[in-house]
Amino acid sequence: MSTGSFTVSQALNYRGGKRVQPADGSGTEEAYEPATGRVIATFQCSGEKEVDLAVQSAKAAFKIWRKKSGMERSRILLEAARIIRERRDEIATVETINNGKSIFEAQLDIDISWQCLEYYAGLAGSMAGEHVQLPGGSFGYTIREPLGVCVGIGAWNYPFQIASWKSAPALACGNAMIFKPSPFTPVSVLLLAEIYTEAGAPPGLFNVVQGGAATGQFLCQHRDVAKVSFTGSVPTGKKIMELSSQGIKPVTLELGGKSPLIIFSDCDMENAVKGAMMANFLTQGEVCCNGTRVFVQREILDKFTEEVVKQTQKIKIGDPLLEDTRMGPLINRPHLQRVLGFIEQAKKQGAKVLCGGDLYVPGDPKLKDGYYMKPCVLGNCKDDMTCVKEEIFGPVMSVLPFDTEAEVLERANDTTFGLAAGVFTRDIQRAHRVVAELQAGVCYVNNYNVSPVELPFGGYKMSGFGRENGRVTIEYYSQLKTVCVEMGDVESVF
Ligand SMILES: NC(=O)c1ccc[n+]([C@@H]2O[C@H](COP(=O)([O-])OP(=O)(O)OC[C@H]3O[C@@H](n4cnc5c(N)ncnc54)[C@H](O)[C@@H]3O)[C@@H](O)[C@H]2O)c1
Ligand SMILES: O=CCc1c[nH]cn1
Numbered sequence: 001m002s003t004g005s006f007t008v009s010q011a012l013n014y015r016g017g018k019r020v021q022p023a024d025g026s027g028t029e030e031a032y033e034p035a036t037g038r039v040i041a042t043f044q045c046s047g048e049k050e051v052d053l054a055v056q057s058a059k060a061a062f063k064i065w066r067k068k069s070g071m072e073r074s075r076i077l078l079e080a081a082r083i084i085r086e087r088r089d090e091i092a093t094v095e096t097i098n099n100g101k102s103i104f105e106a107q108l109d110i111d112i113s114w115q116c117l118e119y120y121a122g123l124a125g126s127m128a129g130e131h132v133q134l135p136g137g138s139f140g141y142t143i144r145e146p147l148g149v150c151v152g153i154g155a156w157n158y159p160f161q162i163a164s165w166k167s168a169p170a171l172a173c174g175n176a177m178i179f180k181p182s183p184f185t186p187v188s189v190l191l192l193a194e195i196y197t198e199a200g201a202p203p204g205l206f207n208v209v210q211g212g213a214a215t216g217q218f219l220c221q222h223r224d225v226a227k228v229s230f231t232g233s234v235p236t237g238k239k240i241m242e243l244s245s246q247g248i249k250p251v252t253l254e255l256g257g258k259s260p261l262i263i264f265s266d267c268d269m270e271n272a273v274k275g276a277m278m279a280n281f282l283t284q285g286e287v288c289c290n291g292t293r294v295f296v297q298r299e300i301l302d303k304f305t306e307e308v309v310k311q312t313q314k315i316k317i318g319d320p321l322l323e324d325t326r327m328g329p330l331i332n333r334p335h336l337q338r339v340l341g342f343i344e345q346a347k348k349q350g351a352k353v354l355c356g357g358d359l360y361v362p363g364d365p366k367l368k369d370g371y372y373m374k375p376c377v378l379g380n381c382k383d384d385m386t387c388v389k390e391e392i393f394g395p396v397m398s399v400l401p402f403d404t405e406a407e408v409l410e411r412a413n414d415t416t417f418g419l420a421a422g423v424f425t426r427d428i429q430r431a432h433r434v435v436a437e438l439q440a441g442v443c444y445v446n447n448y449n450v451s452p453v454e455l456p457f458g459g460y461k462m463s464g465f466g467r468e469n470g471r472v473t474i475e476y477y478s479q480l481k482t483v484c485v486e487m488g489d490v491e492s493v494f
Contacts, residue, residue, distance in 0.1 A: 003321045004366045006033065006097045008041040012186050012210050013050065014193035016057045017203025022050035026214060029183040034100030034329040035320055037369030043186060045211030051178075051218040054207040058149040058176035059224060061204035066146050066174045070125040073172060077121035080199035084114040084164075084192075091191050093321065095160050098187045100329040100371070101283045102320045113164035113192075116453045116469065120172035123474060127173065129481075137487040144478045146174030147250075148226035151219045153240065154189075155232045156182035156331055157286045157393075163189045165457075165468045166229045167196075167206055173477040175226075178207045180219060182232075184331055186210050220244050227477070230254065231288075234462050252466030252476050254288070254458060256391045257419030259440060260412035261291030261448060262402075265299040267424035271446060273307045275424055276397065279448035281315060281375050284330050285339075285395035288463075289420035291448055293388055295402045295412060305379060305399055309355045312375050312397075318362045329371040330394060336371040339394030343376055346387035351398070352380040383411055391417070405434065413439045418460030422448045441467075 008031075011019040025044035033040045046054075065073070084091065092106035099106070129142035152166035163179050170177045181189045189208055196206045209215055213236075220228050220243040229252040230240045237253045244251045261279050263272045279291030296304045320328030330336045336359075343357040356374030361367075375395035381388050388398050402408040412421060421440035425431050435443045441459040444450070451457065456470030466476050 001093050001097070001321070003033070003035045003097070003319050004038065006040055006094075008187055012041065012043045012190060012208070013046060014190055014206070014208035015054050015204065017197045019190065022046040022209070023053055024049040025211070029210070029212065031098060031184065031186050032332060033097050034331055035097070035370045036366055037333070037371070040098065041187060043210050045183070046209040046215045046218075048218045051209055051215065051222060054178045054209050055149055055222050055224050057204035058178050058207055061202040062146070062148055062176040064202045065171070065176060065205055068174070070127050073174065074121040074124040076200045077117050077124065077168065077172060080195050080201070081114040081117035081121065083195045083198060084110060084117065087191070087195070088114070091160060091188060094188045094191065096320045096328070098185050099156065099159060099283075100320055100331060102325045102328050103323065104326065105283060109158055109161045112451055112453060113161045116164045117168045119453045120168040123471065124172040127474060127478070138485060139487070140482060140484045143481045143483065144173070144474070145481050147477060147479055148175060149224055150175045150177050150227040150229065150477065151225050152177055152179040153216050153219070153228065153230045153232065154179065154181045156184040157283055157288070159185035160188040160192060162231050163192050167192070169468075169473045170229075170477045171201070171205065173474060175477055176205050178209060178219060180209050180211065180216055183210065183212045216240070217243060220249075221246065223247060225249065227251070229466070229476075237464060250476070252468070253464035254466075254468060255419070255462065255464040256393070257288050257290070257417045257459065257463050258293060258389065258391050258415050259289055259291045259417070259420040259422070260293045260295055260438070261422040262408050262412060262424070262434065263294065263296045263300070263304060264423070264425040264427070264430065265297040266426045268426060268446070269300065269304065269307065272424040273304065273311055275422060275446070275448045276308050277311055279422060280397040281312070281327065281395050282449055284327055285375070286331060286393050287449065289442060289449065291420065291422045292392065292396065292398060293412070294397055294399050295408050296399060298401045298403055301399075301401045305354065305377070308397070308399070309377050312377050313355050315375055317360050317372055317374065319364060319367060327375060327395065330373065331371070333371055335394070336373060339392055339396065340373065342387055342390070342392045342394070343378070343396060346378055346381075346385060349385045349387070350380060350382065351378040351385055351387060354379045357396070383414065389415070405430065409434065409437045413437070416462045419463035420444070
């Protein structure tokens with residue numbers, strides 16, 4: 001498959017184990033190929049009736065699935081992981097076409113996705129409660145039970161991976177799931193739905209409904225939905241929490257960030273520069289946990305900045321399906337304009353563009369209507385500038401000098417967000433001292449933006465709550481039943 005040739009004509013909802021057109025809907029949406037600006041799919045946003053049908057389908061599957069042992073669920077997840085691994089390049093190609101990220105990165109995203117399914121397959125068979133001995137031979141025990149029908153709502157930056165991060169632990173715990181992807185990236189999650197069915201999941205266990213805010217609201221408000229796991233922006237996260245509170249539904253919120261990356265003068269410079277690139281330019285900078293506030297100790301500011309600019313200018317931008325491309329187009333034109341607007345504002349506020357920050361027009365004529373820009377490094381930044389305070393969600397790194405550890409910690413934590421943070425230093429005591437003070441859910445020492453599925457991922461403060469990945473996520477997709485057993489006679493107080 002090559003850029004400029006892919007279109008989708010099949011239905012993009014998935015219910016009862018097959019693709020379906022929605023039973024009702026309000027308005028149509030178009031999905032694009034960001035590399036060329038072409039429409040690749042047109043679909044209807046699901047209405048209340050379609051959402052209800054998806055919930056009923058998931059409820060029916062849940063009745064079967066919850067009765068299966070952990071080992072039986074594990075086998076199906078392992079088979080799904082195997083199929084994803086086998087079809088990795090095809091899935092990554094679809095992801096690249098609809099999202100714009102380079103094929104090199106999309107392949108890594110798909111690897112992390114099947115690893116996530118494998119990881120939770122491993123945990124499914126080991127879910128257990130505890131036995132507690134009580135006086136007189138009485139005892140109690142706890143059982144970890146599924147919640148029921150869970151809803152996953154995703155952002156557009158990691159469409160397949162977000163669906164995998166939500167569905168793998170949900171299904172491992174015995175739940176069913178309905179997933180609503182972003183209307184910008186509706187395509188790849190259908191492959192996941194088909195793979196679950198092929199792997200042996202009962203029809204309805206994993207359903208897909210398409211649409212935007214209205215469809216999402218129907219899902220959150222449905223009385224038979226037991227939990228909502230959301231990945232997206234803070235303003236939408238607030239709405240989801242509000243809607244879910246009406247039904248006392250637990251929510252997981254994976255929201256935005258403006259994370260600090262602290263580079264001390266005793267760092268390994270080459271690794272620190274690589275870390276800053278990883279922290280800012282994956283997926284065109286459209287990554288929630290990016291370390292976009294790069295604090296550099298003054299002694300090494302010039303050397304570090306010079307090297308980071310040199311590396312940024314070398315990034316190969318262009319057709320995301322080419323193996324050597326490292327940066328593709330942004331998700332759509334309004335978002336591209338928004339990112340460029342942040343750079344204009346930064347200049348007005350006194351920041352200096354050290355490289356990039358303007359449109360990029362690839363030489364290949366078929367890419368002329370794509371949404372490309374040159375990755376940008378901003379110098380002369382101050383903490384109160386908009387580019388330093390707000391999430392840009394594009395390839396824009398702000399470099400900020402600092403002098404002391406105490407000062408940088410204060411400045412790093414001076415944000416309403418708290419998703420991630422990073423520190424580069426050769427001083428192991430300092431690394432742990434700094435990490436202990438950072439107000440962030442995910443902290444990296446001498447690396448950035450690696451995602452082992454064994455480690456929990458999630459934010460502090462307005463970056464959300466609840467976690468994805470890691471053993472702990474089992475707790476977010478299950479509930480604990482306590483059983484108290486009397487071995488003697490009832491001692492009534494009456
Ligand atoms: N913390 C994380 O793991 C993580 C991961 C990826 C992206 N993000 C964040 O996501 C944001 C970018 O993604 P986005 O632009 O798709 O976010 P968004 O909040 O605009 O949309 C996210 C999803 O919510 C749906 N939605 C919108 N309004 C809704 C409503 N009222 N009720 C229910 N659903 C609704 C959208 O259709 C979409 O599927 C950034 O802020 C980024 O940091 C966070
Ligand atoms: O965008 C934030 C990080 C991430 C990657 N996959 C899911 N979330």
